[in-house]
Amino acid sequence: MTNYKNMKKLLFALSLLISASTVFAQKNDIRVGLSASFAKYGYLDHGYTGASTTNFPGLTFQAEKYIQDNISIGAYIGYTAQSFDYHFGINESKYRYFRIGGIFNYDLNDIMDEAGISLPSELTIYASVKAGLNFRSYKYTHHSDPSTGAGKVESKSNDLIVSLGPSIGARYHFVENVAAFTELGWGNAGFFTLGISFDI
Numbered sequence: 175m176t177n178y179k180n181m182k183k184l185l186f187a188l189s190l191l192i193s194a195s196t197v198f199a200q201k202n203d204i205r206v207g208l209s210a211s212f213a214k215y216g217y218l219d220h221g222y223t224g225a226s227t228t229n230f231p232g233l234t235f236q237a238e239k240y241i242q243d244n245i246s247i248g249a250y251i252g253y254t255a256q257s258f259d260y261h262f263g264i265n266e267s268k269y270r271y272f273r274i275g276g277i278f279n280y281d282l283n284d285i286m287d288e289a290g291i292s293l294p295s296e297l298t299i300y301a302s303v304k305a306g307l308n309f310r311s312y313k314y315t316h317h318s319d320p321s322t323g324a325g326k327v328e329s330k331s332n333d334l335i336v337s338l339g340p341s342i343g344a345r346y347h348f349v350e351n352v353a354a355f356t357e358l359g360w361g362n363a364g365f366f367t368l369g370i371s372f373d374i
Contacts, residue, residue: 204239205246207355209369211254211362217308217335218254218363220269225260232363236277244281250274250304254363266315273363275306275337298345304361308335345371 211232218232231254238248252273259266282299293299309332316327341359348354351374357367 204237204248205371205373206237207235207369207371209234209236209355209357209362209367211364211367213365214254214256214363215360215365218256218271220256220258220267222258222260222267225258225267228257228259230255232271232273232367234273234362234367234369238277238279244284246277246279246281248277248279250277250306252363264317266317268313268315270311271363272309272311273306273337274309275304278303278305279343296347298347300343300345302341302343302357302359302361303339304341305338306336308337310335341367343367 211234212229214229214232221227232252233254234250234252236248236250238246240246250273253271254273255268255270257266257268279300279302282301283293286293286299312331312333314329318326339360339362341357341361343355343357345353345355351372353371353373355367355369355371357369358365
């Protein structure tokens with residue numbers, strides 16, 4: 175039931191984000207993107223010693239609007255998960271994260287031009303900060319007999335984590351309104367991020 179409620183929250187946030195994007199898109203100055211993040215860190219990486227680990231990449235949908243030539247703000251929603259099997263399947267721990275928050279981006283091309291660093295017109299280097307809330311769902315399962323599922327005991331918990339993380343990114347427009355981008359840092363659900371964005 176808790177996971178269902180969390181999913182409802184995520185879907186509601188997604189509908190708000192899409193609605194806002196539709197409104198902003200009337201001015202043709204927004205960017206929407208979808209990305210996957212890898213190499214979990216900190217509170218997202220629980221690292222059970224000796225356990226079999228399954229990592230679900232951090233998926234993020236985001237929308238940004240330019241408020242000045244080099245500055246954009248926006249919002250994001252995301253999901254990631256991590257699970258562990260240990261003691262030959264007797265114990266299992268699962269963590270799920272539903273993420274929502276705001277974005278601040280600053281394009282660095284003008285600063286690099288002033289420093290004498292010339293970049294192709296299709297390439298943008300930017301600094302990014304994401305601040306948001308992470309709804310964490312934890313489930314622990316113990317099986318007396320993993321082969322049959324007998325003696326199953328479960329415990330669950332939920333909590334809320336505030337996050338704030340910077341990243342450095344690069345965006346390359348391989349066609350006019352479509353770009354591939356990558357980010358390194360602590361703003362996403364993994365230190366290394368790959369994605370695609372659309373200017374609309």
